[in-house]
Amino acid sequence: MSRYHEVYASWKKDPEAFWGEAAREISWYKLWDRVFDPYMGEYGRWFPGAECNTAYNCLDRHVQSGRGDQKALIYDSPVTGTKTSFTYSELTYEVATFAAVLKDLGVEKGDRVIIYMPMVPEAVIAMLACARIGAIHSVVFGGFAANELATRINDAKPVAVVSASCGIEPGRIVAYKPLLDKAIELSEHKPQHCVILQRPMLEAELVAGRDRDWSTLVNDAKTRGRKAGCVAVAATDPLYILYTSGTTGQPKGVVRDNGGHMVALKWSMKNHYGVEPGEVYWAASDVGWVVGHSYIVYAPLLHGCTTVLYEGKPVGTPDAGAFWRVISEHRVAAMFTAPTAFRAIKKEDPQGEFIKKYDLSAFRTLFLAGERADPETIKWAEEKLRVPVIDHWWQTETGWAICGNPVGLGMLPVKYGSPTVPMPGYDLHVLGDKGQPLPPGETGTLAIKLPLPPSCLPTLWNNNERFRKSYLSEFPGYYTTSDAGYRDEDGYVYVMARTDDVINVAGHRLSTGQMEEVVAQHKDVAECAVIGVYDETKGQVPTAFIVLNAGVNRDPKEIEAEVVHLVREVIGPVAALKNVMVVKRLPKTRSGKILRGTMRQIADGEPWKMPATIDDPAILDEITEVLKARGALRQKAPA
Ligand code: COA
Ligand code: AMP
Secondary structure (H helix, E strand, C coil): CCCHHHHHHHHHHCHHHHHHHHHHHCCCCECCCCCEECCCCCCCEECCCCEECHHHHHHHHHHHHHHCCCEEEEEEECCCCEEEEEEHHHHHHHHHHHHHHHHHCCCCCCCEEEEECCCCHHHHHHHHHHHHHCCEEEECCCCCCHHHHHHHHHHHCCCEEEEECEEEECCEEEEHHHHHHHHHHHCCCCCCEEEEECECCECCCCCCCCEEEHHHHHHHHHHCCCCCCCCCEECCCEEEEEEECCCCCCCEEEEEECHHHHHHHHHHHHHCCCCCCCCEEEECCCCCCHHHHHHHHHHHHHCCCEEEEECCCCCCCCCCCHHHHHHHHHCEEEEEECHHHHHHHHHHCCCCCHHHHCCCCCCCEEEECCCCCCHHHHHHHHHHHCCCEEECECCCCCCCCCEECCHHHCCCCCCCCCCCEECCCCCEEEECCCCCECCCCCCEEEEEECCCCCCCCCCECCCHHHHHHHHHCCCCCEEEEEEEEEECCCCCEEEEEECCCEEEECCEEEEHHHHHHHHCCCCCEEEEEEEEEEECCCEEEEEEEEEECCCCCCCHHHHHHHHHHHHHHHCCHHHCCCEEEECCCCCEECCCCECHHHHHHHHCCCCCCCCCCECCCHHHHHHHHHHHHCCCCCCCCCC
């Protein structure tokens, strides 16, 4: 029997008592004045008046309670052939040392530090070092190019940037340092210091006066016995800013606080993921994404687990058995990744032959999120792994699951295609266009009645107005998730599509609006539309339709290749734009709105209706012909 309904009801009856109780799992320097103050901030704030330190709760506290010799972090890197680990004592020492290095460089409480790093332990050390001294980190995913990094530097205005000479992608070395140099050149704000971790695969040239070598600084601090202690910060102070795709080229700076974040994540480890302190937990994501922040770094460490930092891919490093090797070697109890990773494995090893080669006896549960877990993928994973496979739905904005199947409270029956039910803290509603509640089975916007629970964003960095406009204004009294979906008669939630221009490519969140802005920069492009079309492995991939300026008579293939290159240069390889098609015209409504939705339905082979407001129906035939000629027209919609 699951305790879910009882626990959810107890939260609903008295949210403050519920979260006040959960907060007892955290060590505080000073307790809160109130669990929740509805008059503070944009919709209220959690634990105002309280003081705490996130790094202390992740590290020192465990050392003091006897976990010092337990592994805190296992670094497993098939792309460099490295495996190392840090005990809680060792990780505390490294973090305290690097925190002292940051302090010596002049980083103070409240200052921002950008971390642009591959999946190396130093990235985690840098994040926790910031938390230790009350600095606010902002991690930028390594697959973003210089321009994206520059945008974030300009918005966050960091005192320092921590980076590495290179990252390793299968078959190529990604030189990070030239991207960082270019980003600083592009940005108006200039960070005072860059700390660069030199990796032996490709060393970087350091800029005199600005760049410092990580190892030199750390070794020097160790020789001098320099360590920084944990600084008490307000529970409501920001721990980090994480930029995520919005509807324009300007990403949204999601702010995470210290107190509420710790309380919710700690609660989730036992109750949602069903793991105990001392067990091994592995999120195969990247520290550049929210999953990496919450479930590679903060939650497992808050809970006293051993976390795995994996620098590799599900396939090709070296084969489709990579995940099973890691699970078996490190005795992973619970794993969290994106469905796309499993689709990639399934494609290479449909019979699951590699699974048979490994001892997966410690493995209990697989969690999937980042995009809708398609039933086929779930069924395949269940059948081959013989463990429960749990889909759960969340966003960068929330920092933890909105909906899930709480293994720790006792699993509810799985319904394929549904991330199950709202977690305590989330009063989820399905709203129609006018904000009216919709009955079971009807699709509308999934909206959360305010207040949002602990860990969710209190606002956007330096932009309260954009926060209100993006999330709170569409349905007064609610936060809009910008996801559309429905609930069934049993209250199970189905998340079907975004209501904005965000697409999900290999579990990565991207904005087609932002891509359009970049594509439109090409000198020969008159106008364009970018849509996300179905892809067997990545879920969706972007496809750009471009109309050329009058008089351009160059080879369209050449222009298409230039557009692919441009998006890779400006946004980064993660944008994964490979399909660009020159078309004569774009389909529009009579008022000039591009009919992106209809184009997507055509490309995906879904049934579609001629929009009543279309200006010229013949254009849809032209688009269909182009897609057909390119072999990009799906015959049948995915299940
Ligand atoms: N630094 C630099 N480049 C990066 C990068 C990084 N950290 N991460 C990805 N890229 C590059 C890739 O090399 C690829 O470049 P290419 O166009 O030259 O091949 C491009 O960005 C697109 O990456 P991706 O969409 O991830 O495709 P992929 O073919 O490399 O891998 C998967 C596909 C499914 C194997 C991979 O995306 C994956 O493992 N995803 C699941 C886990 C995950 O990351 N989830 C995210 C949130 S939970
Ligand atoms: P991100 O902010 O990168 O975590 O992306 C959040 C978005 O990914 C959500 O708004 C959804 O559109 C999508 N998403 C994440 N998890 C799921 C899921 N389990 N089911 C459906 N969509 C999901």
